Amino acid sequence: MTKEQEAGLGLELATKRQEHADLDAAIHTLTSSRVADQMLIQRLKKRKLTLKDRIVQLETILIPDIIA
Known part of the structure; x- marks a missing residue:
């Protein structure tokens, strides 16, 4: 994997993590409102x-599982 590909996947991972956190906050707010x-x-x-599935995929690609 080239550095450019790795950087692109890293950027996608960061974006997906932020979107996941935003959705979590939105779900929490809607659930708390009781009129959702x-x-x-x-x-x-x-x-x-x-x-979350995509985040796990990206983490698997970017962070190889090294057995010590």
């Missing part, structure tokens, strides 16, 4: 899980 649309909350949670 449950379908919207479910869609946000599904998007959050999709982001």
Whole structure:
């Protein structure tokens, strides 16, 4: 993997982590309001899980599992 590819994946990872944190905050706010649309909350949670899967993929690529 080239340095440019690694930098691109690192940037994507940082972006996905930020989006995941933003969704977490939004879900928490909507859940606390008690007037939120449950379908919207479910869609946000599904998007959050999709982001988490991509974050794990990127971490696996960028941080190899070295057995000591």
